[in-house]
Amino acid sequence: MNRRDFLKGAGASTALASIPGCGGIPAIVGGPRRRVAVVGGGYGGATAARYLKLLDASVEVVLIEPNEAFVSCPLSNLVLGGFRSMAEITTPYGGLIEHGVHVVRDTATAIDVDGKQVRLANGNPVHFDRVILSPGIDFMWEALPALSDEQAQWRVPHAWKAGPQTVTLRRQLEAMRDGGVFAISIPEAPYRCPPGPYERACLAAAYFKAFKPRSKVLILDANEDVTSKGPLFKKAWAELYAGMIEYRPNSKAIDVDVRNNVLKLEFGDEKADVLNVLPPMKAGRIVEPFITANKRWCEVDWLTYESRAAKGVHILGDSLQIAPLMPKSATMANGHGKTCAAAVVSLLRGEVPNPSPTLVNTCYSMVSERMAVHVASVHKYDLSAHTMRPVPGAGGVSASMNEAEGTYALNWARNIWADALG
Amino acid sequence: MLARVSAAVWLAAACGAAAQPAGTPPPAFAPPNLGASGVRAMAANCASCHGTDGRAAPGSAVASLAGRPRGEVAQAMVLFREGRKPATVMHQIAKGFNDDEIDAMDAWFSRQKRREDPAR
Numbered sequence: 001m002n003r004r005d006f007l008k009g010a011g012a013s014t015a016l017a018s019i020p021g022c023g024g025i026p027a028i029v030g031g032p033r034r035r036v037a038v039v040g041g042g043y044g045g046a047t048a049a050r051y052l053k054l055l056d057a058s059v060e061v062v063l064i065e066p067n068e069a070f071v072s073c074p075l076s077n078l079v080l081g082g083f084r085s086m087a088e089i090t091t092p093y094g095g096l097i098e099h100g101v102h103v104v105r106d107t108a109t110a111i112d113v114d115g116k117q118v119r120l121a122n123g124n125p126v127h128f129d130r131v132i133l134s135p136g137i138d139f140m141w142e143a144l145p146a147l148s149d150e151q152a153q154w155r156v157p158h159a160w161k162a163g164p165q166t167v168t169l170r171r172q173l174e175a176m177r178d179g180g181v182f183a184i185s186i187p188e189a190p191y192r193c194p195p196g197p198y199e200r201a202c203l204a205a206a207y208f209k210a211f212k213p214r215s216k217v218l219i220l221d222a223n224e225d226v227t228s229k230g231p232l233f234k235k236a237w238a239e240l241y242a243g244m245i246e247y248r249p250n251s252k253a254i255d256v257d258v259r260n261n262v263l264k265l266e267f268g269d270e271k272a273d274v275l276n277v278l279p280p281m282k283a284g285r286i287v288e289p290f291i292t293a294n295k296r297w298c299e300v301d302w303l304t305y306e307s308r309a310a311k312g313v314h315i316l317g318d319s320l321q322i323a324p325l326m327p328k329s330a331t332m333a334n335g336h337g338k339t340c341a342a343a344v345v346s347l348l349r350g351e352v353p354n355p356s357p358t359l360v361n362t363c364y365s366m367v368s369e370r371m372a373v374h375v376a377s378v379h380k381y382d383l384s385a386h387t388m389r390p391v392p393g394a395g396g397v398s399a400s401m402n403e404a405e406g407t408y409a410l411n412w413a414r415n416i417w418a419d420a421l422g
Numbered sequence: 423m424l425a426r427v428s429a430a431v432w433l434a435a436a437c438g439a440a441a442q443p444a445g446t447p448p449p450a451f452a453p454p455n456l457g458a459s460g461v462r463a464m465a466a467n468c469a470s471c472h473g474t475d476g477r478a479a480p481g482s483a484v485a486s487l488a489g490r491p492r493g494e495v496a497q498a499m500v501l502f503r504e505g506r507k508p509a510t511v512m513h514q515i516a517k518g519f520n521d522d523e524i525d526a527m528d529a530w531f532s533r534q535k536r537r538e539d540p541a542r
Binding site for chain 2: 346374378382383393394416
């Protein structure tokens, strides 16, 4: 569906706006009470919903999310390594409900910009005064044709959206023979969570070291070098997992032979016992009509997160065309959620949004069950470039891998989950 | 091509300093918003590690900031920024804030209630 079709369709559906209420959500019949619909209950969307209520309890907030509970991508590599359970990275949406957020368990299928409503797969459309879209990423299966088939996606999992895919990949690692090869294929940047694949290599190797010591991790990276925390990861591979992790840059996947577990690269093929392929990524499906950058990502006004393509539509998190040196990380999505929530509250009141937002990114990666490394940065609004830019001299990476940062990483998870989900 | 530029940008980030691609003009940052909502928004950045409104989860190894005596958070931030207090990450983050911003966030956190029910 192109943008023009989308907008045409929008006009036809405005009649639905008169249907009162839906799924237990009180109908809006005018008056001063304003409703914000939030699509997607991940780090960005859940945070936006929580902070909308924190900043102005009178705003009605409807969160639309198909999953029963939030499952964290950060820390999910600990599940792959066997060091944590799925339950330990899962948080229910009950906290947000306690804070007064209406949580609608449904899938948003389209945004009717002119009619100001979110269309749902099952329920009635949800009307909004403003809408915040935080769908995360979607996969560009066309770049790996054999994986367009859904069954193939479970044989060769991505496990790049935490949940059943994480469980599937963990089971494959458990079933793998000692002496087997676990291959991780990384797409060209930008993709969600730049250091995530290298962390995954560490934690798979940690598992192998304890239980299958003759096994190997093979990293096939489309990029020319490790895209984040490179020296720290390389040190961890050499010192903690000597001889177990092989890193090959400039190794771009072009397809998969699913039956034989063979990754087809631009130059040559690579067979593995367990094959984990991260396809190239783009903005989540619901924001497709608002993609403006490189046919993949959405551009926004960094003061309000309002889409460059549509008024009243705000977009957060991994779907965004990143600002300079801003990673697609959970902490960034959390920061987007807060900045956007504050701006939306201001706009609903007819006030001027904060002209000087700050974002702080702290991104931890586990290099073993207990040790972590970080990258941090502070971003402020640049008046001439109209974007967020890192503050020169601030930020940096860990001096070395260490257990203190491992503890801080786990604390970060507890506190950010509570911050986003109540 | 765009993807390659982005990769280079991340590589720069991985090297530690907030390096900019060559030829990029120096940033012209908006003046800090030290109004009530601006300070609250700035302080909200601390929540991902230190808890919402500076109230960290019970038993957290990361300090709670809410309800600390006026001046305590600011003193720690200045020491972090100047490299006079040991840190894993705070020396890097503190360099992103000037004295006025640090003082305003300190005042804001000092006014927040501490976590009352430690069992929660």
